[in-house]
Amino acid sequence: MNVDDFNALSAERAGALLRPCVAIPAWAAQLVAGRPYASRTELLAAARQASQGWQEAELMLALSAHPRIGERAAGQHAEAAFSRREQAGVPPDADTAAALRAGNLAYEQRFGRVFLVRAKGRSAEEMLAILQRRLVNSPVQEQQESLEQLRQITLLRLEELITP
Numbered sequence: 687m688n689v690d691d692f693n694a695l696s697a698e699r700a701g702a703l704l705r706p707c708v709a710i711p712a713w714a715a716q717l718v719a720g721r722p723y724a725s726r727t728e729l730l731a732a733a734r735q736a737s738q739g740w741q742e743a744e745l746m747l748a749l750s751a752h753p754r755i756g757e758r759a760a761g762q763h764a765e766a767a768f769s770r771r772e773q774a775g776v777p778p779d780a781d782t783a784a785a786l787r788a789g790n791l792a793y794e795q796r797f798g799r800v801f802l803v804r805a806k807g808r809s810a811e812e813m814l815a816i817l818q819r820r821l822v823n824s825p826v827q828e829q830q831e832s833l834e835q836l837r838q839i840t841l842l843r844l845e846e847l848i849t850p
């Protein structure tokens with residue numbers, strides 16, 4: 687779908703299209719209300735702008751729709767399909783998979799939420815290294831890093847949905 691098609695959708699259908707990008711309803715509503723967009727570039731800029739205000743509450747909302755790194759998203763809904771594609775990098779070897787599971791657990795015990803990283807284009811080994819680096823972040827640092835990863839994931843999904 688291109689930006690003209692997106693502009694032409696009903697508000698209901700436009701909102702439904704955006705929902706799998708991130709589980710933050712206010713973000714989709716803001717983008718739908720901002721139509722019509724003169725270009726794809728303008729839409730993507732508006733999407734990034736709308737994500738700048740995200741804080742802890744939005745992060746917790748969004749994490750409900752993101753499976754752990756290394757876990758295959760179940761189900762047929764669009765979010766799961768996105769996650770499966772994003773995590774479609776080379777399947778980790780047994781040691782890396784075990785280290786990811788242990789790292790996810792340690793992260794959740796320390797920060798009380800799922801470790802979030804933009805998986806697209808990254809190998810399991812790269813994400814394991816990022817996880818181990820971020821494990822020692824302060825809670826504030828880690829919240830900011832998680833929000834930036836959420837923004838990247840969201841915008842990458844939108845770029846896939848709205849074609850040039």
Ligand SMILES: NC(=O)NC1=NC(=O)NC1=O
Nearest residue numbers: 755769772802803804805
């Ligand atoms: N816990 C996660 O980071 N999950 C994910 N990262 C992605 O890029 N897609 C996901 O589902």
